[in-house]
Amino acid sequence: MNSLVDKRFELADQSRFDADEVVRPNISYWQDAWRRLKKNKLALLSMAVLIILFVMSMIGPGLSGQNYTTLTPEIKNLPPDSTYWLGTDYLGRDLFSRLWKGLRFSIFVATVAATLKVVIGCIYGAVMAYLGGFVDDVMMRIVEVLNSIPYLIVTLIILVVLGNGYLPLLFALCITNWTSTARMVRGQILKLRESEYIMASSALGASTTRVIAKHLIPNTLSLIILDMATSIPHIIFDETILSFLGIGLQPPAFSLGTLLSAGQEAMAFYPAHLLFPSLLLCLLVLAFNILGDGLRDALDPQLRD
Amino acid sequence: MAKYIIRRLLEMLITLFLIVTATFFLLSAIPGNALTSKIAKLPKTVQTKIIQKYGYDRPVIERYVITMKGLIIKGDFGESIIRPGETFAKNLKAKLPVTIRLSIQQILLGVTAGILLGIIAAMKRGSYWDKLILVGAMFLVSMPSLVISLLLQKYCANGDILKLPIIGWPKGKELWLGGWKYTILPTIAGSCSFIAYYSRLTKTSMLESINQEYTLTARAKGLSEMQIVKNHVIRNSFIPIITVLPSTVAGILTGSLFIERVFSIPGMGRYYIEAVQGRDIPIVLAGTTFYAIITVITMLITDILYGIVDPRIKIGAGK
Numbered sequence: 001m002n003s004l005v006d007k008r009f010e011l012a013d014q015s016r017f018d019a020d021e022v023v024r025p026n027i028s029y030w031q032d033a034w035r036r037l038k039k040n041k042l043a044l045l046s047m048a049v050l051i052i053l054f055v056m057s058m059i060g061p062g063l064s065g066q067n068y069t070t071l072t073p074e075i076k077n078l079p080p081d082s083t084y085w086l087g088t089d090y091l092g093r094d095l096f097s098r099l100w101k102g103l104r105f106s107i108f109v110a111t112v113a114a115t116l117k118v119v120i121g122c123i124y125g126a127v128m129a130y131l132g133g134f135v136d137d138v139m140m141r142i143v144e145v146l147n148s149i150p151y152l153i154v155t156l157i158i159l160v161v162l163g164n165g166y167l168p169l170l171f172a173l174c175i176t177n178w179t180s181t182a183r184m185v186r187g188q189i190l191k192l193r194e195s196e197y198i199m200a201s202s203a204l205g206a207s208t209t210r211v212i213a214k215h216l217i218p219n220t221l222s223l224i225i226l227d228m229a230t231s232i233p234h235i236i237f238d239e240t241i242l243s244f245l246g247i248g249l250q251p252p253a254f255s256l257g258t259l260l261s262a263g264q265e266a267m268a269f270y271p272a273h274l275l276f277p278s279l280l281l282c283l284l285v286l287a288f289n290i291l292g293d294g295l296r297d298a299l300d301p302q303l304r305d
Numbered sequence: 306m307a308k309y310i311i312r313r314l315l316e317m318l319i320t321l322f323l324i325v326t327a328t329f330f331l332l333s334a335i336p337g338n339a340l341t342s343k344i345a346k347l348p349k350t351v352q353t354k355i356i357q358k359y360g361y362d363r364p365v366i367e368r369y370v371i372t373m374k375g376l377i378i379k380g381d382f383g384e385s386i387i388r389p390g391e392t393f394a395k396n397l398k399a400k401l402p403v404t405i406r407l408s409i410q411q412i413l414l415g416v417t418a419g420i421l422l423g424i425i426a427a428m429k430r431g432s433y434w435d436k437l438i439l440v441g442a443m444f445l446v447s448m449p450s451l452v453i454s455l456l457l458q459k460y461c462a463n464g465d466i467l468k469l470p471i472i473g474w475p476k477g478k479e480l481w482l483g484g485w486k487y488t489i490l491p492t493i494a495g496s497c498s499f500i501a502y503y504s505r506l507t508k509t510s511m512l513e514s515i516n517q518e519y520t521l522t523a524r525a526k527g528l529s530e531m532q533i534v535k536n537h538v539i540r541n542s543f544i545p546i547i548t549v550l551p552s553t554v555a556g557i558l559t560g561s562l563f564i565e566r567v568f569s570i571p572g573m574g575r576y577y578i579e580a581v582q583g584r585d586i587p588i589v590l591a592g593t594t595f596y597a598i599i600t601v602i603t604m605l606i607t608d609i610l611y612g613i614v615d616p617r618i619k620i621g622a623g624k
Contacts, residue, residue, distance in 0.1 A: 144320065145320050145323050145324060145327075148320050148321075148324065148597055148600050148601045148604065149324060149593065149596055149597045149600060150555040150556075150558045150559045150596055150600060151555075151559070152559040152562060153558075153559070153577075153592075153593055153596050156562075156578075156581050157328060157331055157332070157581075157589070157593060158331075160332070160335065160581055160584060160589065161331050161332065161334055161335055233447070236449075237449045237451075240449055240451055241449075241451055241559075241562070241563050244451055244563060244566075245562070245563060245566065245578055245582075246582065247581065247582065257451075260451065260452070260455060263455070264455055264458075264567070267455070267458075267459045271459060274455055274456075274459055278452045278455065278456060281449060281452055282447055282448050282449075282452060285447040285448070285449065286443070286444065286447035288447075289443065289446055289447045290443065293443075
């Protein structure tokens with residue numbers, strides 16, 4: 001007969017006892033996103049390209065040691081050689097240095113305008129979602145009115161009114177761009193406020209500050225980062241178009257758009273004047289676009305197909 | 306439905322009124338308008354006479370009332386300052402057909418080519434075609450249309466590769482049809498970004514409906530691949546495509562601002578830019594209103610189309 005010893009009542013699989021123990025290291029959302037981004041080689045490459053472009057825009061203008069500001073008609077339209085690496089323009093200025101200086105301005109405008117757009121849009125959208133009711137309706141109507149004119153036209157009018165210069169240009173580029181951010185933030189906050197985990201959180205006694213800090217901001221932040229990354233190429237486009245049309249910047253200030261405009265005038269005889277700014281602009285936008293796509297995949301795995 | 310459209314039309318009128326008012330007051334804040342530089346060298350008495358003629362001696366509010374009155378009675382914002390005797394409406398007749406033709410060509414090429422490429426990419430997903438289209442679209446998205454038009458003008462016009470004219474536009478009898486050699490490059494330049502955008506959009510939205518259960522059902526009941534794609538997938542994936550239509554029209558309008566400049570096309574965009582650069586206030590005001598009207602109408606049409614394409618959406622059915 002079998003005796004009833006304790007040994008016979010032991011579980012066959014001991015490891016089931018610690019099934020609910022966290023074995024793997026705890027990875028935060030941002031660590032996870034960074035891990036996913038690291039897997040995307042193309043995005044990393046574009047990030048490297050952007051860093052190189054950024055560094056070059058800082059040190060590039062001084063690199064060849066040639067003047068790019070004063071006019072020296074004796075050496076105008078030189079072909080590329082060892083002194084002037086990309087030749088000189090129609091006023092005898094070193095094209096290599098000008099290229100990086102123009103890039104610096106384009107990057108500067110794009111990042112500042114994108115930051116402003118995001119900040120304004122977030123505040124506006126959050127206020128709309130928070131106050132709701134009549135205020136929401138009125139603020140939404142303002143957004144709709146702004147959206148019923150093509151944004152470049154609004155930008156043009158603002159520039160006509162304010163005149164040319166750095167600050168008017170920045171202001172004009174931001175004036176319509178923020179509406180999309182505002183709508184997105186409003187929609188996201190309204191959606192989150194109805195979500196169950198936030199209800200659960202407040203039911204468990206979380207204060208408003210805690211809900212905002214722990215749930216609303218983290219869940220909106222990735223969208224905002226994405227919004228900023230995707231808007232930078234658009235702002236670069238707009239700035240280029242405005243500078244190309246000769247609206248926005250006051251000479252001697254110049255950007256890639258100004259160089260393109262000068263390039264178009266010289267393109268029949270000196271194609272390099274058009275080609276180099278074009279290539280640089282495409283490279284810049286391409287890098288921003290690929291990085292933006294990579295960020296989208298990394299920040300929101302649900303969006304991946 | 307009719308009630309909904311009427312309500313939307315009323316809303317549109319309010320929006321347009323707000324836009325006109327805002328633009329008017331913004332523009333009247335400019336310290337020096339085209340008039341001041343134009344009459345700077347004339348004797349004082351003539352100066353005051355000209356200022357009186359354009360009504361700039363009156364206060365802003367009065368000018369606003371006069372402008373609005375003129376708008377309602379004559380449907381115009383007044384004479385151009387730079388070219389006396391010309392009004393916006395007069396120019397519209399000559400310049401609008403040019404821009405319309407360019408826009409239609411761009412939309413036709415961009416949207417059809419984009420959708421076709423998107424369908425191919427979705428049908429042959431994972432293949433080389435798919436990857437090729439994906440990479441191509443990425444490049445096209447990243448090339449500003451401005452750069453594309455400049456490069457096309459440099460390398461495809463005037464005999465380098467193709468014998469196409471650098472600038473210009475068909476006139477007279479050829480205004481609507483004919484003179485294609487002038488229109489090819491501007492059309493391609495303007496439609497590249499749409500090809501890229503629509504191919505990506507079509508692909509994503511088709512993949513979404515391919516993974517839906519109704520597609521599975523269609524496949525289970527033995528429909529051919531062609532029937533599935535034609536009757537179920539494409540129809541359902543057109544909804545997001547319709548929604549981006551207004552942004553396409555807005556994109557075409559903004560595109561015309563610089564493409565017409567690059568190729569010296571005598572259309573609305575170039576006219577507007579010239580007015581902006583010359584600070585020709587009546588024309589800028591009229592142009593802005595004109596662009597706003599087009600955008601607002603497009604938005605309305607899109608909303609109505611929504612209901613037709615997707616019967617699940619009931620428009621005008623309150624919140």
